[in-house]
Amino acid sequence: MEKVGSEQSKPNLPLWLLAEVSYKCPLHCVYCYNPVEYATYGQELSTGDWLRVLRQGRELGASQLGFSGGEPLMRPDLEILIAEARKLGYYSNLITSGVGLDEKRIAAFKAGGLDHIQVSFQDSTREINDFLSSARTFDLKQKVARLVKKYDYPMVLNVVLHRLNIDHVAQILQMAEQLEAEYVELANTQYYGWAYLNRDRILPSREQLLRAEEMTNEFRARAGNRMKIYFVVPDLYETRPKPCMSGWGSLFLAVTADGVALPCHSARMLPGLTFPSVRDHDIRWIWHESPAFNAYRGDAWMKEPCRSCTEKAKDYGGCRCQAYLMTGDAANADPVCDKSPFHGFVTDAVERARGVREGAAPEPVLYFRDDENSLSLSGGTKQPSA
Amino acid sequence: MPLNDDVIFEIAHHYRFQWEPAQEAHVLLYPEGMVKLPGSSGEILKRVNGTASVGEIVADLERAFPGYDLRGDVIEFLETAHGKGWIRAKQA
Numbered sequence: 001m002e003k004v005g006s007e008q009s010k011p012n013l014p015l016w017l018l019a020e021v022s023y024k025c026p027l028h029c030v031y032c033y034n035p036v037e038y039a040t041y042g043q044e045l046s047t048g049d050w051l052r053v054l055r056q057g058r059e060l061g062a063s064q065l066g067f068s069g070g071e072p073l074m075r076p077d078l079e080i081l082i083a084e085a086r087k088l089g090y091y092s093n094l095i096t097s098g099v100g101l102d103e104k105r106i107a108a109f110k111a112g113g114l115d116h117i118q119v120s121f122q123d124s125t126r127e128i129n130d131f132l133s134s135a136r137t138f139d140l141k142q143k144v145a146r147l148v149k150k151y152d153y154p155m156v157l158n159v160v161l162h163r164l165n166i167d168h169v170a171q172i173l174q175m176a177e178q179l180e181a182e183y184v185e186l187a188n189t190q191y192y193g194w195a196y197l198n199r200d201r202i203l204p205s206r207e208q209l210l211r212a213e214e215m216t217n218e219f220r221a222r223a224g225n226r227m228k229i230y231f232v233v234p235d236l237y238e239t240r241p242k243p244c245m246s247g248w249g250s251l252f253l254a255v256t257a258d259g260v261a262l263p264c265h266s267a268r269m270l271p272g273l274t275f276p277s278v279r280d281h282d283i284r285w286i287w288h289e290s291p292a293f294n295a296y297r298g299d300a301w302m303k304e305p306c307r308s309c310t311e312k313a314k315d316y317g318g319c320r321c322q323a324y325l326m327t328g329d330a331a332n333a334d335p336v337c338d339k340s341p342f343h344g345f346v347t348d349a350v351e352r353a354r355g356v357r358e359g360a361a362p363e364p365v366l367y368f369r370d371d372e373n374s375l376s377l378s379g380g381t382k383q384p385s386a
Numbered sequence: 387m388p389l390n391d392d393v394i395f396e397i398a399h400h401y402r403f404q405w406e407p408a409q410e411a412h413v414l415l416y417p418e419g420m421v422k423l424p425g426s427s428g429e430i431l432k433r434v435n436g437t438a439s440v441g442e443i444v445a446d447l448e449r450a451f452p453g454y455d456l457r458g459d460v461i462e463f464l465e466t467a468h469g470k471g472w473i474r475a476k477q478a
Contacts, residue, residue, distance in 0.1 A: 061408025091415035
């Protein structure tokens with residue numbers, strides 16, 4: 001996206017507003033990026049709160065709006081929010097598992113002006129190892145795909161890949177073809193939240209990755225242009241970091257179910273920052289003035305090797321959350337970068353996952369994302385609200 | 387193929403063309419993305435409405451911006467926009 005004119009000192013606008021309208025979810029994915037502590041967070045925003053957030057975001061210049069979660073369909077007022085989003089001039093995207101989508105709801109979404117739907121593909125049960133053979137999964141996705149097409153949306157499937165399903169990419173693509181998907185995103189897990197907790201169990205090997213890419217290419221060669229397939233590699237196998245969020249506080253603003261404003265999906269766990277609540281502040285103040293959104297804006301916060309790096313304007317030092325999770329300091333270079341003195345933590349993580357996979361180390365517990373695990377892993381206490 | 391004056395274009399499916407006050411520019415919005423269309427590109431796409439032909443768009447622009455020969459620029463932009471999938475030719 002374009003920078004705002006020549007006013008170098010002014011931050012860009014939050015073009016992308018992500019509304020994580022509910023942390024409730026009928027699924028229990030082990031790779032969920034939601035915070036592990038989600039069940040300890042406070043009350044969800046009211047309809048009125050969300051309408052205010054949408055209005056303020058739009059006034060500030062947001063044009064893309066995502067409804068996500070948790071499962072956004074868990075909000076019975078989603079129809080109201082979608083209709084308001086259209087009135088305000090957003091291009092709105094619904095990011096859903098499809099669980100809970102029926103004809104009545106999708107008809108209301110369409111009438112209200114929802115622009116786009118992305119369906120994520122995973123099982124609604126805990127049997128991840130055989131989710132591909134589960135008839136229930138396929139029936140559900142087929143029903144959702146039919147509805148999506150009937151209401152004239154492109155069928156966009158998102159599949160999160162990890163060690164336990166990546167060997168079945170060919171089968172996944174076949175299934176996507178049967179569902180007449182037009183776009184398929186094979187997105188390798190990013191290791192935050194529950195995925196970080198479960199990393200030693202779910203990080204695929206380099207060999208698995210290469211095989212999956214091969215299978216994808218073979219499928220592309222066979223299926224041609226009917227289905228567009230994107231393959232996203234996990235950054236732990238890279239030597240340069242991803243340009244996370246195109247930079248902190250650069251064009252992305254997320255609001256969580258309980259009203260906390262964040263410059264990325266995962267930033268809430270970073271220590272030392274107080275993320276403002278939309279209950280207490282308006283979006284304009286949050287974006288431009290709040291200390292949290294300014295903390296890693298630009299490059300004045302950078303340490304070496306980023307500070308003097310010729311690539312700092314390209315990748316912004318990578319991901320603050322990954323830097324914190326793996327090195328203990330969010331201002332360090334993302335350790336994915338092999339210029340980072342901590343890059344060894346990344347290669348160690350890959351090695352540790354290999355040890356588990358090959359039986360050389362005991363299998364750690366696999367934590368499913370659910371309220372019970374969330375409460376017990378976070379001590380069961382309510383966090384003070386931001 | 388060279389553009390015929392009689393061709394009628396419309397904004398492609400799943401794209402939305404609108405004025406963005408915060409950008410002070412016309413934009414095209416599509417799933418998870420945006421193209422900014424400053425100045426003349428916005429003026430041209432504003433006239434792509436599913437009823438005006440290429441010839442009519444050129445004439446209308448030359449009325450709005452008198453003294454300029456705009457045909458070449460307009461045709462070139464429409465061809466680019468068509469190539470990128472932003473607009474599509476309406477079936478007669």
